[in-house]
Amino acid sequence: MSAVSAADGVLLSQATSAVEAAGDVLRERHTPRSRGVGLTEIVAEIHANDAAVLDVLKDPLLASRPGSRWAEDELAGGALPGGEWWVVDPAEGNINHVHGMADWAVTATLVRDNRPVLAVVHLPLSGDTYTALAGAGAALNGEPLRTSDKTDLGAALTGTGQAKPGEDEHLFRRMGESVTAMLINGLVVRVSVPATLQLIHVAAGRMDAFWQFSDVRSGLVAGALLVSEAGGTVTDIQGAPWTLASRDFLAAAPGIHQAASRVLATTT
The missing domain is CATH 3.30.540.10 (Fructose-1,6-Bisphosphatase, subunit A, domain 1)
Structure with missing residues (x-):
């Protein structure tokens, strides 16, 4: 060392x-x-x-x-x-x-x-x-820890949730559209809070992806590091590298990340 x-x-x-x-x-x-x-x-x-x-x-x-x-x-x-x-x-x-x-x-x-x-x-x-x-x-x-080996989004357990109360109506509607899109293309979607409690499951390979339309740091930074260090892929919704300046967030097992990004990017 x-x-x-x-x-x-x-x-x-x-x-x-x-x-x-x-x-x-x-x-x-x-x-x-x-x-x-x-x-x-x-x-x-x-x-x-x-x-x-x-x-x-x-x-x-x-x-x-x-x-x-x-x-x-x-x-x-x-x-x-x-x-x-x-x-x-x-x-x-x-x-x-x-x-x-x-x-x-x-x-x-x-x-x-x-x-x-x-x-x-x-x-x-x-x-x-x-x-x-x-x-x-x-x-x-x-x-x-190691992220999931899934390669088929259709078999994926994914999740999302709101970052904080009082977000604007457009964001809530986008959340709803994204859940619908992932329900159509994935297996099961969990919608819950807080983000970190879903991200630890992604890092441990129990869930396959988590996304959020938010830049609230305290709910994302720990999970982002856990997932990336467990072999996962952490980006924004469009697939660009995630930073603290990113407006949204996606952490996923490598085998389904691209497919998840493609589905979520259709919601605006």
């Missing part, structure tokens, strides 16, 4: 410890029932989850990489200024958490000059931790 990769390995261990400790906090806040009926109550619970997790996550991550900065708005998109940034979702799938469901996680990704180079996704209820280092592969609890 080179000096640089050894340093990144140490950093990955530190980040994993921090994310898993934060996951303990979020697990303690989980209940098997919905917390809140009205929108005001739900939003308050979401913000309380975020605050509780950040109290134990932000400082350790920043300390693990002196000079790194923090991307404050988890719903923001687009490219970041140069240098190293932590892009974190303290409760990825927060809406599921406050409704008593199990599909949520804590994620942290180090973005270096607008490229994700390290990612940790921890699922507190199962205890599973997904990790990736650029150029060094992706793993689940230390065991290597």
